[in-house]
Amino acid sequence: xxxxxxxxxxxxxxxxxxxxxxxxxxxxxxxxxxxxxxxxxxxxxxxxxxxxxxxxxxxxxxxxxxxxxxxxxxxxxxxxxxxxxxxxxxxxxxxxxxxxxxxxxxxxxxxxxxxxxxxxxxxxxxxxxxxxxxxxxxxxxxxxxxxxxxxxxxxxxxxxxxxxxxxxxxxxxxxxxxxxxxxxxxxxxxxxxxxxxxxxxxxxxxxxxxxxxxxxxxxxxxxxxxxxxxxxxxxxxxxxxxxxxxxxxxxxxxxxxxxxxxxxxxxxxxxxxxxxxxxxxxxxxxxxxxxxxxxxxxxxxxxxxxxxxxxxxxxxxxxxxxxxxxxxxxxxxxxxxxxxxxxxxxxxxxxxxxxxxxxxxxxxxxxxxxxxxxxxxxxxxxxxxxxxxxxxxxxxxxxxxxxxxxxxxxxxxxxxxxxxxxxxxxxxxxxxxxxxxxxxxxxxxxxxxxxxxxxxxxxxxxxxxxxxxxxxxxxxxxxxxxxxxxxxxxxxxxxxxxxxxxxxxxxxxxxxxxxxxxxxxxxxxxxxxxxxxxxxxxxxxxxxxxxxxxxxxxxxxxxxxxxxxxxxxxxxxxxxxxxxxxxxxxxxxxxxxxxxxxxxxxxxxxxxxxxxxxxxxxxxxxxxxxxxxxxxxxxxxxxxxxxxxxxxxxxxxxxxxxxxxxxxxxxxxxxxxxxxxxxxxxxxxxxxxxxxxxxxxxxxxxxxxxxxxxxxxxxxxxxxxxxxxxxxxxxxxxxxxxxxxx
Amino acid sequence: xxxxxxxxxxxxxxxxxxxxxxxxxxxxxxxxxxxxxxxxxxxxxxxxxxxxxxxxxxxxxxxxxxxxxxxxxxxxxxxxxxxxxxxxxxxxxxxxxxxxxxxxxxxxxxxxxxxxxxxxxxxxxxxxxxxxxxxxxxxxxxxxxxxxx
Numbered sequence: 001x002x003x004x005x006x007x008x009x010x011x012x013x014x015x016x017x018x019x020x021x022x023x024x025x026x027x028x029x030x031x032x033x034x035x036x037x038x039x040x041x042x043x044x045x046x047x048x049x050x051x052x053x054x055x056x057x058x059x060x061x062x063x064x065x066x067x068x069x070x071x072x073x074x075x076x077x078x079x080x081x082x083x084x085x086x087x088x089x090x091x092x093x094x095x096x097x098x099x100x101x102x103x104x105x106x107x108x109x110x111x112x113x114x115x116x117x118x119x120x121x122x123x124x125x126x127x128x129x130x131x132x133x134x135x136x137x138x139x140x141x142x143x144x145x146x147x148x149x150x151x152x153x154x155x156x157x158x159x160x161x162x163x164x165x166x167x168x169x170x171x172x173x174x175x176x177x178x179x180x181x182x183x184x185x186x187x188x189x190x191x192x193x194x195x196x197x198x199x200x201x202x203x204x205x206x207x208x209x210x211x212x213x214x215x216x217x218x219x220x221x222x223x224x225x226x227x228x229x230x231x232x233x234x235x236x237x238x239x240x241x242x243x244x245x246x247x248x249x250x251x252x253x254x255x256x257x258x259x260x261x262x263x264x265x266x267x268x269x270x271x272x273x274x275x276x277x278x279x280x281x282x283x284x285x286x287x288x289x290x291x292x293x294x295x296x297x298x299x300x301x302x303x304x305x306x307x308x309x310x311x312x313x314x315x316x317x318x319x320x321x322x323x324x325x326x327x328x329x330x331x332x333x334x335x336x337x338x339x340x341x342x343x344x345x346x347x348x349x350x351x352x353x354x355x356x357x358x359x360x361x362x363x364x365x366x367x368x369x370x371x372x373x374x375x376x377x378x379x380x381x382x383x384x385x386x387x388x389x390x391x392x393x394x395x396x397x398x399x400x401x402x403x404x405x406x407x408x409x410x411x412x413x414x415x416x417x418x419x420x421x422x423x424x425x426x427x428x429x430x431x432x433x434x435x436x437x438x439x440x441x442x443x444x445x446x447x448x449x450x451x452x453x454x455x456x457x458x459x460x461x462x463x464x465x466x467x468x469x470x471x472x473x474x475x476x477x478x479x480x481x482x483x484x485x486x487x488x489x490x491x492x493x494x495x496x497x498x499x500x501x502x503x504x505x506x507x508x509x510x511x512x513x514x515x516x517x518x519x520x521x522x523x524x525x526x527x528x529x530x531x532x533x534x535x536x537x538x539x540x541x542x543x544x545x546x547x548x549x550x551x552x553x554x555x556x557x558x559x560x561x562x563x564x565x566x567x568x569x570x571x572x573x574x575x576x577x578x579x580x581x582x583x584x585x586x587x588x589x590x591x592x593x594x595x596x597x598x599x600x601x602x603x604x605x606x607x608x609x610x611x612x613x614x615x616x617x618x619x620x621x622x623x624x625x626x627x628x629x630x631x632x633x634x635x636x637x638x639x640x641x642x643x644x645x646x647x648x649x650x651x652x653x654x655x656x657x658x659x660x661x662x663x664x665x666x667x668x669x670x671x672x673x674x675x676x677x678x679x680x681x682x683x684x685x686x687x688x689x690x691x692x693x694x695x696x697x698x699x700x701x702x703x704x705x706x707x708x709x710x711x712x713x714x715x716x717x718x719x720x721x722x723x724x725x726x727x728x729x730x731x732x733x734x735x736x737x738x739x740x741x742x
Numbered sequence: 743x744x745x746x747x748x749x750x751x752x753x754x755x756x757x758x759x760x761x762x763x764x765x766x767x768x769x770x771x772x773x774x775x776x777x778x779x780x781x782x783x784x785x786x787x788x789x790x791x792x793x794x795x796x797x798x799x800x801x802x803x804x805x806x807x808x809x810x811x812x813x814x815x816x817x818x819x820x821x822x823x824x825x826x827x828x829x830x831x832x833x834x835x836x837x838x839x840x841x842x843x844x845x846x847x848x849x850x851x852x853x854x855x856x857x858x859x860x861x862x863x864x865x866x867x868x869x870x871x872x873x874x875x876x877x878x879x880x881x882x883x884x885x886x887x888x889x890x891x
Binding site: 212233236239244533667672675717 | 864873876879
C-alpha cells in the first residue's frame, strides 16, 4: 500500500508484545491539528483512511489537512476519497455484480487487455440470503422443502456464483441456507480492526466497507464504518476505484435514560426512525453517544444501525467500547483479534466517548425512557404508531388503503368473526434487523411459551413463519427450550434468509388467497423487518406493519389489526378466562436470565466453523471453470449484459438532450422498489410475457431479484411495479396509455 | 401499453426519454437495477424535486442525468403534464458539479415552459464518470490504459 506519509503519522503500536504499524491520529493531532481530538468517531475513521491512502492523486495532503482541521459546524463541504477495506454482497445484487465483472473481463479483452485485470483487490464476501421463498410453513420439514425448491429454482445462479468464486481472487461465497448477510457480517465476517500482513510491521487499520445492500449499516453497531452502495459502485470499489464522497455532516444523537419495562430495541428503532425522518438526516452520518448508550447491548446497537436507511442517513454508528469487545468475545472471535481491537481503538482515540465530547453539526437529544411499545406502518417505516393506538390508526388508514372504494357492507372492521379487512394474514419473525438480537428473539419465545401454557392458538388465516439470520439463533432458542412453543404456535423454521422482509413471503394459502381476492379485502402483515413499502411484502397484502418479534407472535394470536392489544384479550384460556397481552409478556428479568443461560460462545464457534462449506446440495452443484465465463444465450437467469458491447477506447461525451418525451410522470416518494421491483414477476406483465416466450412456466418465474443477471427480464420490469402510479395514465398502475413519437 | 413497450417504440423512433418525479425520488434501497433499467429503457434524464442519495449516484454511474427542480418549483407548479417535448441544454459542455442546466418544455398546444434545473452530478469524479457514459466504462478504460502506459 503506497503512502506519501506527508504528516509523519506512520508509527507503531504494541499488541500483545508484537509491534504493528498504524497511521496515528494522535501524531497528526500533535502535528498542528488540535481539532482531530474532537472529530466525531466516524470522521476519525475517514481521516485514517486518507492518511493511509495518501498517494498525491486520489488522496492529497490538502485533503488530509481539510478533514484534520474540519469544523463540523461550519456547514461547508468538501469532496474526499474513501477506500473501503472490503466489500459485502448478497446474491440479488451480487449476481448482477459478478455478471458485470464477467462482462468486464470480455470488455477488457476487447480493448486489448487481459482478463485477470478484472479482479477484486480487497476481500469481497457474498452471502446468499435473498433467494429462499416461503412455499412451505408450519410443516415439520418446511425448512428442507423450501431449501430444496430454492435450489431447483436457482441452480443456474448458484452455479454461476461458484464459477465466480474460482475465477476471481479475493471473492468468497457464503452458501444459501446459512444466514442473512448483515447478521453473518455482525456475528462473523466483521474484523472491526484489520491487520494486513503478519508479525512485526503488519499494518493495522479500521475495518470499513461498502455493501450492495442498504442495510449494510447494521455493522455500524460494532463501530465499523460502512454503508450501502449500488452494485455498480461496489464493482468499481472492488476494482480499486475510491468511493468519492463529500465530507458528511455528522448528527450527534444523544441518548439518556433507559428503556422501560415492556419496551424493546424494536420499539426504540421505530421511534428513532420517526424522530430522525422528522429531523432530516438524508445523506448525513448519525452518531449515537451519551449516558444512555451504555445501557444498550451490542445487538440493540446493531438494530439501530440496521435501520439507518429508514432514517435516511448514510451511517448510524456507535463507537467501539467495552460492549463491543464483549460481543466479539461472545461471538467467538479470536482473543488476539479482540486484543487488537482493544489496543488499536484506545491508541487512536476511537474507544468510547468518555473523554471530550465530539463536535457534531447538530445534536438531537433523546430519552430512552420515552419509548413505548410501537409498530410502524401501513406503508412506511417512519410511520410509527404506539401499540395502544394501532387499532384506531388502522381504521383511519383503511379508507386510503381501499383507494376510494367504499367499505363493503357487512365487513365492519372489528367484528372479529373471521377473515376480514385488517386481518393479519402474514406474521413473520424474520429479518436481520431483529433476529440478530437475542433479547427480542428470546422474548418472542417466552411469549409463545406462556401463550401455549394458557392454551392460546393463532388464527387459522395467519401464515406464521420463523426465518432467522443465522444458524446460531435456532441453537440458542433450542437450548432455551423455546423452539417447541414457537412451533406450537406455527412459528416453525422456514429458512435462514430474508424471506418476508424482502417480499419472498410465498403465496398465501389457497383458501385465504381466494377469499382476499373475491372480497377485495385489505389484509395486513406483521413482520419483524425493516421495510414495509407497498407491494413489497406480498402482492395480496396492502398494509404492512413492522413490529418486534414478540409483537409478531401476539398479532398472530390476535389475527387482526382491528384490535387493541393493550385492552382487548388475545383469546381465552381453557377455562374461558380472557388472556391479555400483559399476561403473556415476559419481564425484562426473565428475558435476561434465559438469554444468559442459553446464548453461548460455543454456538457461534461451532456454527461458523463451516460457514463457507454449505450443505450437500451446494457442495454437489456442478459449476463451470475458467477465467472467462461462457455465456449461454438460452439462459433465462444469466445473460451477457449490453453495457460494454460498444465500448470505445476513448469516451464520447454526452450530447444535449433534444426532443425528449416523458416516459413517466411520477409523484413523491417513488422508491427503487417502485422503479425496479424485487419480488413477484406478474405473468401478464412484459417480463412475464418474455419469460413465457422463453419457455419458462409461470410457477418457475422466481422473483425479479433472482433474475437480475438477465437484463432482458429487468428492463421489462423497470417501472412495471403494480403499485407505481404513472400520472400520464391516470387510473392505471405501471402502464402508459399512449406514445407520442411525433 | 406497458412502459417497456412504450420505451421500445420510442427507442426505435430515436426519441430520447425523461422521467418527471416528485420529492425523495429513488428512496428506499441501493437497488442499482433501478438505474440500469432506467438507462436501458433509453431515459437520458430524470427531473425530480429531490433525490435520495444512492439512487442519484447510481443514475450518474449509469450515465443518466439527475436534474433537480430549483426555487421550490415542481412539475406541478410549472404545470408540466408529461405531454411536453423536452430540450435540455448545458450538458454537452459547461457541465460542473451542482451546476445548472436549462430545460425547455413545449406542450402539445405550443406553450413553452423554460426553467433552470440543478445538475445533481455532485463531484468532479462524477462528472468524469458521466462523460465516460458511466463509472464502469471509465474504470475499464483506466485499467486498460494503466497497463498500456
